[in-house]
Amino acid sequence: KRQGKKRPTVLDFAVTNKQGPRFLQQFKEGDLIYIHGAVLLHDHLTSTHSLRTDYGTSIDKVTQDFGIKNTVILSGSMIKNLDPTNEMDVRFTDNGYCIWSQSMSVKTFGKNFNLYNLKAISQQDERYNLAKLCITYLNTRGQSATVTGQLVTDGWLKKDTGEQAERTEIIIRNMTLPRKPPASEKRVEPQTAVAASSTPATLWGGKTLGDDLC
Numbered sequence: 001k002r003q004g005k006k007r008p009t010v011l012d013f014a015v016t017n018k019q020g021p022r023f024l025q026q027f028k029e030g031d032l033i034y035i036h037g038a039v040l041l042h043d044h045l046t047s048t049h050s051l052r053t054d055y056g057t058s059i060d061k062v063t064q065d066f067g068i069k070n071t072v073i074l075s076g077s078m079i080k081n082l083d084p085t086n087e088m089d090v091r092f093t094d095n096g097y098c099i100w101s102q103s104m105s106v107k108t109f110g111k112n113f114n115l116y117n118l119k120a121i122s123q124q125d126e127r128y129n130l131a132k133l134c135i136t137y138l139n140t141r142g143q144s145a146t147v148t149g150q151l152v153t154d155g156w157l158k159k160d161t162g163e164q165a166e167r168t169e170i171i172i173r174n175m176t177l178p179r180k181p182p183a184s185e186k187r188v189e190p191q192t193a194v195a196a197s198s199t200p201a202t203l204w205g206g207k208t209l210g211d212d213l214c
Contacts, residue, residue: 007155009168012050013038019053027061034062040072040151042114049151049168072170074116075146076106082139090135098124098131101169102138104147117169118147130172137177147172 013035015023027033036058038051053059082102084090091099100120105113122131138145149172158165 005155007153007166009049009151009153012048014050014052015059016053019057019059023059027059032062032064032066034060034066034069036060039108040074040116041108042116044115047168070150071148072151073146073148074104074106074170076104076116076144078138078141078143078145079103079105079115081141082135084135092124096124098122098129098135100131100134100138102134104145117167118149118172119169120172120175130175134172134175138175144178146176148174 035051037054037056039054041050041052042048043050080103082089082100089101091101093099098121102118104116104118106116108114120131120134122129124132137143147170149170151168152171153166153168155164155166157163
């Protein structure tokens, strides 16, 4: 198994619409900025991630005291059925960790969809074992969920070539499943037919259009 080390995640940042000129005037190279409400995009062909502004995106200059903020929220569907015998999907380590891996399809702009690599890591004896919950509930293709996590890049050396390699994933910290209606809850269907035993009644209390209804 590869031994990875955490690396900084490099993101291209595209400022669109009217924010572009203001961004160029307000910020310069080396500034620390806080971006809130941008759209995270993933090009699975090049394995690169980027940020793009959207309506409601805010960009602010901050100082070192602000710290590092790294939060990703995604809503989408799982793209595969989980294989519990495949260590690429589910793994239990010798030092007591449970690791779940899956990919999520998320609609971005227009009819476009992006794929994101998700991972949950929990100690097997944790009371709130997120990895095991994901194994139980996010194990089928098409299952919808909303996840909150952090963008993390893992780097390592390839054993066969010695080249640098890296993989960026979203380590999730929480997940929410869509609400399912109770089994006893019946859907109300519109009814256009009148039962044979029913006598149609007027809604006007016996009055006609020629009467004064006021």
